[in-house]
Amino acid sequence: MITEKCVRDSFAEQAGYCKILGSSFMSDLLTGLGKQLDKSTETGRRVLQWSGDPAHKADALALRLAGALHALARSGQDQALAKFYHNPELSSDAEFIPAVLSAIAANDDELYQWLEFAPQTNEVARASIIYSGLSVIAKRFGLPLSLYEMGCSGGLNLQCAQFGYQFKGVEFGDNASILQLSPDWSGELPPDANVEILSRQGCDLNPLSVMDADDAAKLVAYLWPDQPLRIARVEAAIAIAKNDPPKLEKADAAAWVEDRFQADGAKGNVRVLYDTIAWNYFPDPVKDRIDQHMHEVGSAANADNPIAWLTFEFDEEDKGPFLKLRTWPGGGQAEILASADPHVNKIHWLQEN
Numbered sequence: 535m536i537t538e539k540c541v542r543d544s545f546a547e548q549a550g551y552c553k554i555l556g557s558s559f560m561s562d563l564l565t566g567l568g569k570q571l572d573k574s575t576e577t578g579r580r581v582l583q584w585s586g587d588p589a590h591k592a593d594a595l596a597l598r599l600a601g602a603l604h605a606l607a608r609s610g611q612d613q614a615l616a617k618f619y620h621n622p623e624l625s626s627d628a629e630f631i632p633a634v635l636s637a638i639a640a641n642d643d644e645l646y647q648w649l650e651f652a653p654q655t656n657e658v659a660r661a662s663i664i665y666s667g668l669s670v671i672a673k674r675f676g677l678p679l680s681l682y683e684m685g686c687s688g689g690l691n692l693q694c695a696q697f698g699y700q701f702k703g704v705e706f707g708d709n710a711s712i713l714q715l716s717p718d719w720s721g722e723l724p725p726d727a728n729v730e731i732l733s734r735q736g737c738d739l740n741p742l743s744v745m746d747a748d749d750a751a752k753l754v755a756y757l758w759p760d761q762p763l764r765i766a767r768v769e770a771a772i773a774i775a776k777n778d779p780p781k782l783e784k785a786d787a788a789a790w791v792e793d794r795f796q797a798d799g800a801k802g803n804v805r806v807l808y809d810t811i812a813w814n815y816f817p818d819p820v821k822d823r824i825d826q827h828m829h830e831v832g833s834a835a836n837a838d839n840p841i842a843w844l845t846f847e848f849d850e851e852d853k854g855p856f857l858k859l860r861t862w863p864g865g866g867q868a869e870i871l872a873s874a875d876p877h878v879n880k881i882h883w884l885q886e887n
């Protein structure tokens with residue numbers, strides 16, 4: 535049975551992870567809430583009487599409340615709270631947690647509703663590694679690409695060809711873009727190829743639309759206030775997406791892939807399925823259906839109508855994540871192109887050109 539102590543312990547545990555991941559602000563916030571949140575508000579009651587598993591690997595309850603507070607602070611509705619979010623270095627100040635508790639009391643009705651949502655981010659830095667993989671596909675087939683992303687969240691990385699990249703000082707992508715990414719790069723560079731995107735679409739169990747103000751606020755709220763670079767990247771990607779939003783569908787990945795990938799696809803383009811840090815959230819039967827379907831339609835592919843499947847995921851032994859590519863015609867054997875950290879600060883290119 536989940537007790538109040540379990541919930542408070544889960545906040546302390548999440549605070550520890552946040553500290554390791556470089557966020558003193560989140561560590562101070564969640565440590566303070568874990569000790570001082572009480573049942574005088576609906577938010578406090580729902581948190582402390584949580585019936586599910588509050589742990590990071592399950593409901594991630596602490597991050598749900600943290601996202602709600604970040605959104606409130608960004609809305610400017612509560613100036614006393616916003617002061618700390620604008621100056622995250624003040625999080626060790628004795629007034630911080632009292633300001634948070636006052637904000638919860640004053641905005642209770644708005645905040646407790648956020649507890650229903652699982653935290654959902656869309657890591658824009660992963661565009662670097664996807665774009666590198668697309669360069670390999672474009673070089674191999676010499677055709678434009680039609681992109682299909684499963685588990686795409688807000689679909690921000692479907693815009694990856696509209697971002698600019700510097701890999702070891704060499705420019706790739708759109709170098710006039712307002713969003714520029716330059717991960718540390720080791721190994722050879724990806725091929726210099728004309729990456730032309732014909733179409734972009736994605737699916738998610740809960741797609742977040744950049745055209746919806748609440749969804750766009752969520753994409754930022756689950757980032758951490760003392761990580762301004764990640765926030766700036768997501769804001770830039772949202773601004774780009776608003777000009778030409780990709781088509782996102784609320785769908786389970788297996789049903790969507792089975793519907794979108796047919797053996798008789800249009801000629802003159804490569805249909806590219808891809809996923810980044812989403813595969814391990816899919817149940818095993820969903821994974822099996824996608825795997826089987828891609829191999830079936832792949833066996834009917836030819837040079838005019840090729841298929842590629844690009845993945846940036848942890849492997850079965852939890853190693854990685856690795857960038858892997860399967861292409862058809864050609865049998866669909868997985869080639870390992872690169873490894874990187876999950877937030878793609880560093881890329882190690884493994885493929886020899």
Ligand SMILES: C[S@@+](CC[C@H](N)C(=O)[O-])C[C@H]1O[C@@H](n2cnc3c(N)ncnc32)[C@H](O)[C@@H]1O
Nearest residue numbers: 656657685687738739740786787810811812815
């Ligand atoms: C960790 S997020 C990664 C989002 C995005 N790919 C990225 O790298 O920023 C995983 C995403 O997979 C989605 N998801 C989980 N199970 C799914 C399923 N069966 N079908 C489609 N999407 C799913 C979640 O809603 C979530 O948006």
